Amino acid sequence: MAINALEQFEVRPIVPIHVGGIDISFSNSALYMVAAVVVSTVFLSAAMSKRALIPGRLQSLAEMLYEFVAGMLKENVGDAGRKYFPMIFSIFMFVLCGNVLGQTPYSFTYTSHIIVNGAMALGVIAMVTVVGFAKHGIGFLNTFLPSGAPPLTAVIIVPIEVFSYFARAFSLSVRLTANMLVGHIMLAVVASFIAALGVFGFIPFAGIVGLGVLELGIACLQAYIFTVLSCIYLHDALHLH
Amino acid sequence: MTEPKDQDLSHKLAELGSRVREARAEAGLSQDGQAPKPGGMHSLLGLGLRVTTDLVVSVGLGGALGWAADDHWGSSPWGLMIGLGVGFASGVLTVYRVVRGADTVLGPPPGKRTAAGKPGDGRAREDE
Numbered sequence: 001m002a003i004n005a006l007e008q009f010e011v012r013p014i015v016p017i018h019v020g021g022i023d024i025s026f027s028n029s030a031l032y033m034v035a036a037v038v039v040s041t042v043f044l045s046a047a048m049s050k051r052a053l054i055p056g057r058l059q060s061l062a063e064m065l066y067e068f069v070a071g072m073l074k075e076n077v078g079d080a081g082r083k084y085f086p087m088i089f090s091i092f093m094f095v096l097c098g099n100v101l102g103q104t105p106y107s108f109t110y111t112s113h114i115i116v117n118g119a120m121a122l123g124v125i126a127m128v129t130v131v132g133f134a135k136h137g138i139g140f141l142n143t144f145l146p147s148g149a150p151p152l153t154a155v156i157i158v159p160i161e162v163f164s165y166f167a168r169a170f171s172l173s174v175r176l177t178a179n180m181l182v183g184h185i186m187l188a189v190v191a192s193f194i195a196a197l198g199v200f201g202f203i204p205f206a207g208i209v210g211l212g213v214l215e216l217g218i219a220c221l222q223a224y225i226f227t228v229l230s231c232i233y234l235h236d237a238l239h240l241h
Numbered sequence: 242m243t244e245p246k247d248q249d250l251s252h253k254l255a256e257l258g259s260r261v262r263e264a265r266a267e268a269g270l271s272q273d274g275q276a277p278k279p280g281g282m283h284s285l286l287g288l289g290l291r292v293t294t295d296l297v298v299s300v301g302l303g304g305a306l307g308w309a310a311d312d313h314w315g316s317s318p319w320g321l322m323i324g325l326g327v328g329f330a331s332g333v334l335t336v337y338r339v340v341r342g343a344d345t346v347l348g349p350p351p352g353k354r355t356a357a358g359k360p361g362d363g364r365a366r367e368d369e
Contacts, residue, residue: 164299164334167295
């Protein structure tokens with residue numbers, strides 16, 4: 001039985017919707033995004049419904065997530081970043097839920113699609129740019145020319161700085177996509193060996209148990225990296241160098 | 242009138258705080274090492290992977306943009322060459338900035354000795 005390792009990434013429409021020739025069907029990708037939002041919302045509200053002074057298990061978990069992101073924001077952005085907490089926390093939960101939900105068998109991982117991550121990364125960069133201009137006005141453009149550089153070198157430095165500013169959106173999304181994509185392909189390929197090897201299938205089976213744990217770790221780590229880089233970009237916009 | 246009361250209260254609070262710390266330390270629940278901070282080998286690996294992506298994506302994006310410009314204006318091969326050059330320069334710049342905050346070998350930026358990464362904590366930062 002041949003297994004197509006790429007089949008799991010296929011976006012299939014569940015409820016076909018076409019408006020004016022544009023395909024806006026509700027797909028399995030959209031379904032999992034809704035699932036991620038529902039899971040995180042239900043989990044967080046259920047966990048915090050008691051508001052106990054001495055937290056139970058669920059509440060501890062919710063508080064841990066909150067403090068983790070709050071600490072990350074404080075450490076990387078400082079106190080000025082506190083008002084961006086809702087945005088950063090939403091990004092973290094959305095990516096984390098997408099990655100972790102994608103680890104369940106037969107599921108779809110929307111964070112393995114560059115279009116999803118690209119949209120998120122562009123959103124982050126757009127937000128950071130707006131914040132920068134709102135805080136520093138036209139002076140934000142100084143980001144693209146380090147202070148102390150001779151005016152003549154601007155011809156070379158400004159294009160490179162502008163390019164590297166926008167390349168961050170790409171590296172942010174490519175990193176997350178590549179990690180999720182490679183992990184899932186690897187799992188599918190190793191899993192296909194189990195049936196193919198017959199009796200000796202226990203060897204790849206043992207491997208897939210280990211890989212599964214590794215992938216779960218990577219799922220959490222990549223959510224962390226995506227969020228921490230968003231924080232760093234926010235820091236750069238708030239504090240001009 | 243209220244001042245001595247406030248002082249009393251803050252004194253009590255400080256005392257409570259130190260007692261809580263003591264109890265924590267006794268129970269082995271010291272929270273010093275629990276900060277979600279990747280350390281050691283793991284974060285170096287993460288840093289390496291991160292920096293690699295930055296470099297590769299920069300060069301790739303520059304090349305792709307240059308190629309597209311060539312395609313559009315028929316300026317081959319200048320767009321590709323300039324694109325690759327700008328991409329490479331920007332990639333190296335990003336890598337330099339990331340690593341400078343994380344590694345003391347390159348030395349902290351002048352006048353920012355406290356801001357950019359404590360020595361040896363291996364944190365990737367883009368403090369500029």
